Amino acid sequence: MTQRTPLHEVHVALGAKMVSFAGFEMPVQYPAGITSEHKSVREGVGLFDVSHMGEFIVRGPQAIDFINFVTTNDVPALAVGQAHYSTILYENGTIVDDCLVYRFADHLMVVVNASNKDKDLAHITSYMDRFDCSIEDVSDRIALLALQGPRAQEVMTKFTNVNLDDITYYHFQVTTVAGIPDVILSRTGYTGEDGFELYFDASRAVEMWNAIMAEGSVVPAGLGARDTLRLEMGMALYGNDIDDTTTPYEAGLGWLVKLKKGDFVGKAALEQQKAAGVPRKLVGFTMADRAFPRHGYAVRCAGLPSGEVRSGTMSPTLGIAIGTAYLPLDKAKEGTEFEVEIRGKPLTAVVQKMPFYKNASHR
Secondary structure (H helix, E strand, C coil): CCEECCCHHHHHHCCCEEEEECCEEEEEECCCCHHHHHHHHHHCCEEEECCCCEEEEEECCCHHHHHHHHCCCCHHHCCCCEEEEEEEECCCCCEEEEEEEEECCCCEEEEECHHHHHHHHHHHHCCHHHCCCEEEECHHHEEEEEEECCCHHHHHHHHCCCCHHHCCCCEEEEEEECCEEEEEEECCCCCCCCEEEEEEEHHHHHHHHHHHHCCCCCEECCHHHHHHHHHHCCCCCECCCECCCCCCCCCCCHHHCCHHHCCCCCHHHHHHHHHHCCCEEEEEEEECCCCCCCCCCEEEECCEEEEEEEEEEECCCCCCEEEEEEEEHHHCCCCCEEEEEECCEEEEEEEECCCCCCCCCCC
């Protein structure tokens, strides 16, 4: 059965086009349209409902050791009030999911993709018997909103007494926002712009949404704009750019792998791949023609099949077609030409360094 976020009725009332996504009925766009929402986030501020995401709370004496073992980044290096991006791997080094890890004084929170939540939980709990800790899936109790755009801080200042300059990129505080207590106010996002993600009691979701929207300048934004914004920034989407056939090194996420931190799931396989060299690499590309490279379109490199387009769109900011694909390492250099098959025709694509959009407000 398709699930709904606590804001479902709000989206419907706003005239959102609702689609099935990751087991949830979600707003893909509002009446203004994806391009308008996208530009509002790039130039002003937009509000996304991302309450479909999954959250796990991990507690106990060995909580840090446990999450350090089942993810690739260095969890003990996190300060209290800091978060980081990471990957969860299988033993063979391929990606179960990408995630965020938040460090609190007495517990950790792991945020995962909605479509992978149950799979992730089953995978990481299979290693729990080695550690003195507990894990709880609290996804249904947490609402998650993302306020994104260069004006995000200006807007958020109106709803909290916290000095927002004190919350730097990938840091957070637990505070009161719009009169709602115990909000995790995190300077994170999936757009490349400045912004905040707010985790709080799901029963207060409509109240929080209405308070922020009443500010007057905030635009509601759906999954469509979220996808075009993240792709302009070269941010990976699970199921497209990364999946259980790709490793962090192939996906350009080697910076999330801390081989010196001690043992972790998938480490041996990654050490082997690093020593041997990756056979392929995820690249960004632009189209020489005004053609739309959709996910799944066939890719050919030097006349030979090379998989498919992983992500593709017409960039609302740049006005050109952009996408991602895996190419053999010797064909992955910037400026290299290859072909994308669109409606039966091989059209020229050119490898482009990501991010495609260079002027985002979050550095």
